[in-house]
Amino acid sequence: MSLLMAAGLGACFKREDGLRIWAMGTEGEKIVPFINAFNHKTTGPKFRSQALPWSAAHEKLLTAFAADNLPDVIALGNTWVSEFAALDALEPLNQYGIDTSNMFEAAVDNATIDGKLLGLPWYVETRLLFYRKDNLARAGFQNPPQTWAEWEAQLAALGKIGGNHKFGAFMPVNEFEPLVAFCLQSQNQILIDNATKGGFQTNGIKETFAFVKSLYDKGYAAILSGAEAPDLYASFGRGEFTFVITGPWNIAEMRKRLPADAQDKWATAPLPGRTGLGASILGGVSLGINKASTQKMAALELIKELTNVSVQAEFSKATADLPSVKPAWALAGLETDAKAHSFYQQLSLAKAAPKAPEWERIANEMAIAMERVVRGIQSLDVALAGLDNFADDILAKRRYMISLKGNAHE
Numbered sequence: 001m002s003l004l005m006a007a008g009l010g011a012c013f014k015r016e017d018g019l020r021i022w023a024m025g026t027e028g029e030k031i032v033p034f035i036n037a038f039n040h041k042t043t044g045p046k047f048r049s050q051a052l053p054w055s056a057a058h059e060k061l062l063t064a065f066a067a068d069n070l071p072d073v074i075a076l077g078n079t080w081v082s083e084f085a086a087l088d089a090l091e092p093l094n095q096y097g098i099d100t101s102n103m104f105e106a107a108v109d110n111a112t113i114d115g116k117l118l119g120l121p122w123y124v125e126t127r128l129l130f131y132r133k134d135n136l137a138r139a140g141f142q143n144p145p146q147t148w149a150e151w152e153a154q155l156a157a158l159g160k161i162g163g164n165h166k167f168g169a170f171m172p173v174n175e176f177e178p179l180v181a182f183c184l185q186s187q188n189q190i191l192i193d194n195a196t197k198g199g200f201q202t203n204g205i206k207e208t209f210a211f212v213k214s215l216y217d218k219g220y221a222a223i224l225s226g227a228e229a230p231d232l233y234a235s236f237g238r239g240e241f242t243f244v245i246t247g248p249w250n251i252a253e254m255r256k257r258l259p260a261d262a263q264d265k266w267a268t269a270p271l272p273g274r275t276g277l278g279a280s281i282l283g284g285v286s287l288g289i290n291k292a293s294t295q296k297m298a299a300l301e302l303i304k305e306l307t308n309v310s311v312q313a314e315f316s317k318a319t320a321d322l323p324s325v326k327p328a329w330a331l332a333g334l335e336t337d338a339k340a341h342s343f344y345q346q347l348s349l350a351k352a353a354p355k356a357p358e359w360e361r362i363a364n365e366m367a368i369a370m371e372r373v374v375r376g377i378q379s380l381d382v383a384l385a386g387l388d389n390f391a392d393d394i395l396a397k398r399r400y401m402i403s404l405k406g407n408a409h410e
Contacts, residue, residue: 019047019295020071021302024057027075027123027285030318031306038305045298047073065089072293073302075285076119078110083357084288085113086401091289092116096300103307103324106282110352119286120307121324123315125247126280127177127271128346130254134265135167135242144269148211151243151272155220158242169215169243170232173374174225176367177281178245181271183208183366184351185278191354191362191391196399198362198391200384209370209380216374223374233257236266245271247283251339252320268342270349282350284324322347358394365390 023031028051039046050071052060058080064070065087076084084090094117100108107121131144139158145151158167171178183190188204191197199205215221224230235241237258254266270277287303289296305311312323313331322343323329334340353359369383378386 019045019073019293019298021047021049021073021075022052022057022061022071023049023075024052024077024285025054027319027321028052030315033318034306034311034315035302038302042298042301044301045295047298047302068292070290070292072290072295072299074288074290075122076288078107078282078284078286079353079360081111081119081286081288082113082355082359085116085118086357086398089291090118091291091293091296091299092118093120093289093300098304102309102326104282104326104347104350106347106350106352107284107286107324110282110355111286111288113355119288120303122285122287122303122306123319123321124282124284124324124347124350125249125322126282126343126346126350127181127245127247128280128342129269129271130236130244130246130250131267131269132236132239132242132265133267135161135239139167144267145272146277147272148274152214152218152220154242155215156218159219166240167242168219169221169245170229170235170241171215171221171243171245172224172226172229173216173371174367176363179209179212179366179370180353180363181245181280182212182278184281184353185271185273189354191356191359191395193399194402195354195356195359196395196402198388198395200387200391206380206384209373209384212370213373213380225371237262239265248322248340248343249320251337268339270342270346277345277349279349279351280346282347282352284322356395356398358398361394362387362391 021035028049031049035047035049061070061074070089098117098120103121104124107124111117111119111121129144135158136144136154139154139161141154145154155168161167183205186204186208188202189199190205192199216223232244233253236244255263271280272278287306289299289303293299307325309325309327309331312325312328315321316323316328316332316334323332329335329344334344365387369387372378373380373383
């Protein structure tokens with residue numbers, strides 16, 4: 001990282017400018033009136049917010065850390081919490097007696113590293129099934145699948161109607177999220193030994209890869225990636241496939257982009273699992289406090305404000321994000337929205353991704369490996385061995401650092 005870059009960032013944001021919160025994307029823009037409302041009623045220090053584009057946020061946060069210029073409150077993508085924990089950049093919140101009992105368990109777990117609560121879940125997301133009810137009815141089914149076996153039976157029946165992948169699942173092989181979600185349903189861990197080694201050759205993870213591979217092998221999902229994939233909304237709107245695994249933002253997108261005559265023909269449902277409804281991956285953003293902040297109590301008051309029930313509900317209405325606080329769902333009108341309520345069910349079953357700073361690289365490599373397998377470039381056994389080697393290589397430093405901590409406690 002360039003010292004000039006770090007120095008430049010420090011020059012742009014001066015400490016005397018007041019307390020700061022950085023947030024990403026649309027949420028970074030929509031948060032402004034909520035910060036203004038907090039400033040209006042607080043008797044303590046005032047905050048100003050800055051919106052960061054998602055594409056630049058990660059690098060900008062790391063640059064700010066190097067310049068000792070992180071904001072007082074940091075909105076962190078849930079896969080980034082472990083990275084900033086490794087940098088010792090976040091204030092542990094356990095000592096402040098914060099009650100997280102009304103939040104989704106997986107969201108709290110994701111923000112908890114080595115027993116330290118390092119952020120409060122701000123908004124959450126997960127992935128589940130969007131499906132065409134009319135296609136399922138044509139194939140003889142009234143309800144979405146709850147198990148892998150039921151899903152395969154439905155996909156097989158849909159294939160007999162359409163043939164050549166038609167009416168099956170839209171599941172591009174370059175997207176790691178569905179594969180990771182199914183792996184999180186396994187009795188084995190994706191990363192083992194305190195997330196210091198790959199667990200890809202364990203029985204449960206191997207079985208999951210084999211199951212996902214079979215969906216492509218049997219023609220239940222087309223082998224597509226990148227530009228090969230058709231337009232999601234146009235294809236789903238025409239009923240050209242029945243299932244897609246995606247996130248809550250697509251509720252609004254489907255309602256906006258699908259034709260009027262298709263609006264009553266689609267629904268959402270939790271992912272099927274081995275023996276019943278299954279887990280999915282937990283996503284979203286948590287609010288952390290910069291460990292170097294000189295105004296930690298003021299920062300704490302802000303993140304408590306942004307995660308109280310009424311503010312959560314209003315923020316959900318403003319952004320279409322899903323609240324991390326369960327009672328806010330009713331206030332936001334989400335409990336009476338059947339398509340949103342499926343996300344509540346799925347979030348109750350969701351699991352946090354492995355807590356390693358290198359996780360995103362590993363997840364992307366999982367998708368690359370699966371594509372090699374379904375395109376016949378590698379066997380499944382070779383791909384899984386390669387994933388273990390890849391994970392072990394990039395987790396070597398993590399193993400070393402953990403060993404140092406262990407020796408220090410002896």
